[in-house]
Every structure is written in C-alpha cells, then in structure tokens.
Amino acid sequence: MEIQHQPVLLEETMDLLAVNASGLWVDGTLGLGGHAQEMLRRSAPGGRLLGVDRDAQALAAAGARLAPDAHRTRLVQADYRELPRLLEKEEAPRGVLLDLGVSSLQLDDAERGFSFRHDGPLDMRMDQSAGPTAAELVNRLPERALADLIFKFGEERASRRVARGIVWAREKAPLRTTGELAAVVRRSLFRPGHRPGGIDPATRTFQALRIAVNGELEGLGACLQALAHALAAGGRLVVIAFHSLEDREVKNTFRDLAGPGFRLLTRKPVRPGPEEEQRNPRARSARLRAIEKVAA
Numbered sequence: 001m002e003i004q005h006q007p008v009l010l011e012e013t014m015d016l017l018a019v020n021a022s023g024l025w026v027d028g029t030l031g032l033g034g035h036a037q038e039m040l041r042r043s044a045p046g047g048r049l050l051g052v053d054r055d056a057q058a059l060a061a062a063g064a065r066l067a068p069d070a071h072r073t074r075l076v077q078a079d080y081r082e083l084p085r086l087l088e089k090e091e092a093p094r095g096v097l098l099d100l101g102v103s104s105l106q107l108d109d110a111e112r113g114f115s116f117r118h119d120g121p122l123d124m125r126m127d128q129s130a131g132p133t134a135a136e137l138v139n140r141l142p143e144r145a146l147a148d149l150i151f152k153f154g155e156e157r158a159s160r161r162v163a164r165g166i167v168w169a170r171e172k173a174p175l176r177t178t179g180e181l182a183a184v185v186r187r188s189l190f191r192p193g194h195r196p197g198g199i200d201p202a203t204r205t206f207q208a209l210r211i212a213v214n215g216e217l218e219g220l221g222a223c224l225q226a227l228a229h230a231l232a233a234g235g236r237l238v239v240i241a242f243h244s245l246e247d248r249e250v251k252n253t254f255r256d257l258a259g260p261g262f263r264l265l266t267r268k269p270v271r272p273g274p275e276e277e278q279r280n281p282r283a284r285s286a287r288l289r290a291i292e293k294v295a296a
Contacts, residue, residue, distance in 0.1 A: 006280040007034030016290040022046045023094035028080035031103035033062030040069045054079045054127040084226035092232035101242040119179035124213045134209040143167045154208030224253045231293040238290040247287045265290040
C-alpha cells in the first residue's frame with residue numbers, strides 16, 4: 001500500500017527549529033520521516049538526528065526514507081516520553097520536534113483500526129506489541145466508565161447516549177471492526193430531520209478511544225518540561241498538536257516555563273494556511289507552538 005505522506009507545517013516547523021549544520025536534532029515522533037528528512041537536509045553536513053517512534057512499522061518506513069543519511073542518524077523504537085532518558089547519553093540537543101498527531105501510515109492502513117473511513121480490526125494501538133486494543137475497551141468497560149472516557153477524551157457531549165448504544169449493541173455481539181463501531185455511534189447520535197454535513201458523528205468517539213488506548217495525554221506536560229530543560233542554550237522545542245486537549249497541555253506547559261530561562265516563540269499557535277489545508281485536509285486541525293531555552 002502506497003502512503004501519501006505530507007508533513008504538516010513543514011516550513012513553519014523548520015523555521016522555528018532554526019535547524020543549522022551542527023549539533024544534535026531530535027524528532028521524537030518520527031512517523032514516516034518527512035520532518036526528519038528535512039531536518040537532516042538542513043543540518044548537513046555536520047548535524048546528527050535522533051529519531052524516535054513507538055510504531056515499529058513507521059520506524060521501518062522512516063528508516064528506508066532516511067537511508068541516504070544513515071551515517072548521521074540514530075533510530076530508536078520508543079515512546080517520545082522516553083526521550084529525557086535517551087538524551088542522558090547524548091549531547092544537549094539544538095532542537096526537539098514532537099508531532100503529536102496520528103501518522104498517515106496509521107490512518108490509511110485499515111488493519112491498524114484508527115479510522116472509521118476504512119473498515120478494519122478495532123485496534124488503534126500505536127505500539128501493536130503492547131496494551132489493550134480499542135475493541136477490548138468498548139466490549140469490556142462498564143457503561144458509565146465508557147461514557148466518562150468518551151466525554152473526557154472526545155469532548156463528546158452526548159457520551160452517555162453513545163455508551164448506551166455501544167452496550168446495547170455488544171450485548172448482541174462483540175464489536176470487532178471500525179465499521180461496526182462507527183455504525184453504532186452514528187445510530188446513537190442520529191436525530192430525525194438532522195441534515196448531514198460537518199464532521200462525522202463517530203469522530204469524537206474514535207478520538208477518545210485512540211487517546212485512551214495509547215495513553216496520549218499521560219505525562220505529556222512532565223515530558224515537555226524535561227525536554228525543555230535538556231536543550232542546549234539557544235535550543236528550541238517545537239510541538240504540533242491536533243486536538244484541543246493536547247494543545248491545552250502544550251500551551252499551559254510552555255506558559256509555565258516562560259521566564260528567565262525560556263522564551264516563548266509563539267504567543268498564539270501557528271496554523272496551516274489555506275493552501276496547505278486544501279493540499280492536505282488532515283492539516284486543518286494542526287496547532288504549532290515553540291519555546292527557546294535562553295540560558296544554560
């Protein structure tokens with residue numbers, strides 16, 4: 001399967017990272033390697049790259065893409081929250097990038113179960129070697145816990161109705177595929193006379209399950225704090241978030257850091273322009289923030 005990969009906010013990200021031809025540069029959410037490839041290009045010939053991703057399939061694809069610069073690249077399968085530990089044995093990085101979105105590889109591969117647009121197993125794990133799947137959550141959680149999860153991580157106001165519909169459906173047969181779950185959510189939220197349009201009714205429930213399965217918000221703020229302090233003087237931490245829960249955590253952490261030792265580079269998040277949104281609809285919700293370490 002050919003994946004159409006378009007790194008989000010590429011120029012804006014590189015400008016804020018201020019990549020130059022020396023030192024260590026870090027991509028903590030490597031994905032298919034689009035941002036990392038540009039970091040390597042701009043840091044040639046003396047810069048090095050540490051690339052990290054928890055998804056073994058994405059790591060292999062990125063490794064093939066970055067092969068021409070393999071002598072300047074170190075790739076590690078790990079969660080980005082392990083970066084502070086990994087950096088203990090490295091020189092202080094000049095720049096760190098975290099792209100917190102789901103990769104094109106994960107969205108476009110039906111077997112990964114991230115998207116309701118492609119029917120496949122209800123998995124959603126970024127690291128397929130560990131942890132419960134989305135199917136296990138929707139088929140095992142009590143109704144109230146399921147409603148709370150969908151409300152907290154999906155910001156779905158009708159979460160109780162969705163949870164009730166899921167429990168009713170799974171009593172007949174377990175929900176195994178993305179198509180089955182999406183159909184249940186849509187039925188649960190259907191209102192007579194409602195005109196189709198806007199986001200798919202299943203969007204928020206799928207987001208909530210993905211965040212829960214992968215623990216996406218756990219330790220995010222603490223990790224950002226540690227990475228900011230690990231930077232070299234003048235180094236920059238750049239983060240791209242794709243939903244309000246992540247972006248709020250990034251904004252609050254950067255605001256808390258701002259002061260004598262750190263300078264905010266983005267008072268407001270950088271958003272994609274109309275041309276990028278048209279070229280890559282998945283970029284529409286991207287929000288980029290950056291901070292610079294100004295003291296050792």
